[in-house]
Amino acid sequence: MDGARVQVDPERPVVRVSRGAQDLDDHGPPVSSDGTVHRLALTFDAFDARHHTLWLRYAHTQVGGRDAAETVVDATCARLLEHWPHVLTQESVARYAWALLKEEVAWWLDDHDREPALVDTAAFHAAVRKLLDHEKRDQFDVLQREIGLYRAISRLPERQYDVVVLRYALQVPDEEVAEYMGIEVATVRSHVRHARRRLARDLDVRAPEREE
Structure with a gap:
C-alpha cells in the first residue's frame, strides 16, 4: 500500500471557500x-x-x-x-x-514562484536537531549555515520529507501520520530511520544509534 498512488482529478477547479x-x-x-x-x-x-x-x-x-x-x-x-x-x-x-x-x-x-517556507523557520531547525539527535549542537549550527540544510531536506524522497514535517515539525503522532499518508505505522518509522541516515550522511554527521 505504501507504493500506491492516489489518483486525483488533474483538472484544477475554480476555488470555492467551503461552507459545509x-x-x-x-x-x-x-x-x-x-x-x-x-x-x-x-x-x-x-x-x-x-x-x-x-x-x-x-x-x-x-x-x-x-x-x-x-x-x-x-x-x-x-x-x-x-x-x-x-x-x-x-x-x-x-x-x-x-x-x-x-x-x-x-x-x-x-x-508565486516560491520555495517551501518550512526550512526558514526556527521550529524546523529544532525539529531536524531532534531528528538527528546530534550531541554537538554547535557543530550542527555550523553545518546549518555552511552546508545549507535545505538542500539535504529537499533531496529526501517525498514520503520521507512528509514524515519529517508531520512527525517532527508538526508533532503528529505516528498513528495519525500513517492515516494521513495511507501507510502502516511501521512504515512511518521506517521512513524516519531512512531519513535520519540519509540526512546524517548528507550532512556528514553521526547518525543516531537509538530510535524514539
Missing part, C-alpha cells in the same frame, strides 16, 4: 427527498472538523503565511466537497485529501 452543508446544498447535486445530500454534507463537515487544523498548519509551513495557508486549504476543501460522493469511495479518504492538499500547495508555490 450549505455549500454542498448550493453547489452539489440536487437535494433528494431522502436527505442524501444533507447526510453527505454532515459527513464532510465531520471529516473537515477532524483534519482542518492540521491541514492549515502543514500549509502554513509550506507557503509561509496564514492567509496563503487558508487559501490553499479552502481550495482543497472546495475540491473535496465538489466530488465528495466520489471521495468517499476511496480506499483512504484521509490519504486522498492529503494528496489534494499537496497538489494545492504545489500549485500555490508555482503560481
Whole structure:
C-alpha cells in the first residue's frame, strides 16, 4: 500500500471557500427527498472538523503565511466537497485529501514562484536537531549555515520529507501520520530511520544509534 498512488482529478477547479452543508446544498447535486445530500454534507463537515487544523498548519509551513495557508486549504476543501460522493469511495479518504492538499500547495508555490517556507523557520531547525539527535549542537549550527540544510531536506524522497514535517515539525503522532499518508505505522518509522541516515550522511554527521 505504501507504493500506491492516489489518483486525483488533474483538472484544477475554480476555488470555492467551503461552507459545509450549505455549500454542498448550493453547489452539489440536487437535494433528494431522502436527505442524501444533507447526510453527505454532515459527513464532510465531520471529516473537515477532524483534519482542518492540521491541514492549515502543514500549509502554513509550506507557503509561509496564514492567509496563503487558508487559501490553499479552502481550495482543497472546495475540491473535496465538489466530488465528495466520489471521495468517499476511496480506499483512504484521509490519504486522498492529503494528496489534494499537496497538489494545492504545489500549485500555490508555482503560481508565486516560491520555495517551501518550512526550512526558514526556527521550529524546523529544532525539529531536524531532534531528528538527528546530534550531541554537538554547535557543530550542527555550523553545518546549518555552511552546508545549507535545505538542500539535504529537499533531496529526501517525498514520503520521507512528509514524515519529517508531520512527525517532527508538526508533532503528529505516528498513528495519525500513517492515516494521513495511507501507510502502516511501521512504515512511518521506517521512513524516519531512512531519513535520519540519509540526512546524517548528507550532512556528514553521526547518525543516531537509538530510535524514539
